[in-house]
Amino acid sequence: MDYSLLTPYRVPPRMTAYKIPNLGDGFILRAIERLLAPRRSVGCYSTRIAPGAAARKAMQQAGTVVIAGANQLDDRYRIWPGFDAQQLREASWRFVPFGLGYNGEPNRNERMSELTRELLEAVHERIEYSSWRCPVTLRYLQRELPHLSDRFLMTGCPVLLDAPLLESQRFRADESHVAVTSTERGDFWDRETRLLQTVARLWPKARRSFVVHQDFRRPSWIARLRSRDAPAVADPARAFALREFATHLGFEVVIPPGADEARHFYESVDLHVGSRLHAHLLLLSRNRRSWLLPIDGRALGMAEAFSYPLLDAQTIESSLESTLGYDFEPLREQARAAHGTMQRFIASWAR
Incomplete structure (x- = not known):
């Protein structure tokens, strides 16, 4: 099975003036590739910008897009900027959250926005389970999306599991x-x-x-x-x-x-x-x-x-x-x- 990857470790050229890659995000990326071997990644793209036409075509061909975990999940979470539930339902591929964690900074995980709720609901229309980093993340998700509680699995961070x-x-x-x-x-x-x-x-x-x-x-x-x-x-x-x-x-x-x-x-x-x-x-x-x-x-x-x-x-x-x-x-x-x-x-x- 082939898959594509989305990760914050990839910093687009236009952002390198002010955004510094975090080695930890790269550790997560490599750990996911290790856990999914011998399955093959056929493309790796940034969560920091909306993908271009070529990237979207590659995702469509792969059929599965793995979202590499980090600290992305907050009240206004998007898979990439501007992406919403309607666009996801119009796409022909599925997204798989893999080891994502809650943001953890002050006031970033208070009450999930309606757009984020709808996005995560749409994600789970095409997958049975999603992977989340820790119990605190799980409690946040279960509080905000109780009807999906049994679909959220606490797997820990992929980096640890070697x-x-x-x-x-x-x-x-x-x-x-x-x-x-x-x-x-x-x-x-x-x-x-x-x-x-x-x-x-x-x-x-x-x-x-x-x-x-x-x-x-x-x-x-x-x-x-x-x-x-x-x-x-x-x-x-x-x-x-x-x-x-x-x-x-x-x-x-x-x-x-x-x-x-x-x-x-x-x-x-x-x-x-x-x-x-x-x-x-x-x-x-x-x-x-x-x-x-x-x-x-x-x-x-x-x-x-x-x-x-x-x-x-x-x-x-x-x-x-x-x-x-x-x-x-x-x-x-x-x-x-x-x-x-x-x-x-x-x-x-x-x-």
């Missing part, structure tokens, strides 16, 4: 190479510098890497002028200053050019601490320990589903030290159960 975690017996205890990730949004400086200092103190002899998941750059004024719908771009000076801060603490700064290179790099990492959810899930999927520092509501649902500790931004030092002996083994059984649900979801449409 063989090293599912098939191993004990989590690795190595600590030779420690990676830290940060999220340079909002008032991040105090939080992220304290995290870096804590890791440097706890693992003074380890190789320490500071991994950049979104390489914020200052776009040229010409590029911004050409991007007619570009929002204001935040000054990335503090993001660069954070890299310098990490370097002074003995970290090497790693800036992978893409998700594949990042995944390859993480194969050398024994342990992760940081605020990037999908770096956290990737390390856990490799049967290695990871501690997540949540910065908004997006991380809470996965922690609820898969029993791992969350660091407290107000007490980073003590919350990390107090959980260093945490037993991650219950997570493995929960991941195995989620993988069974994921296989049930895939079997319902990918025949």
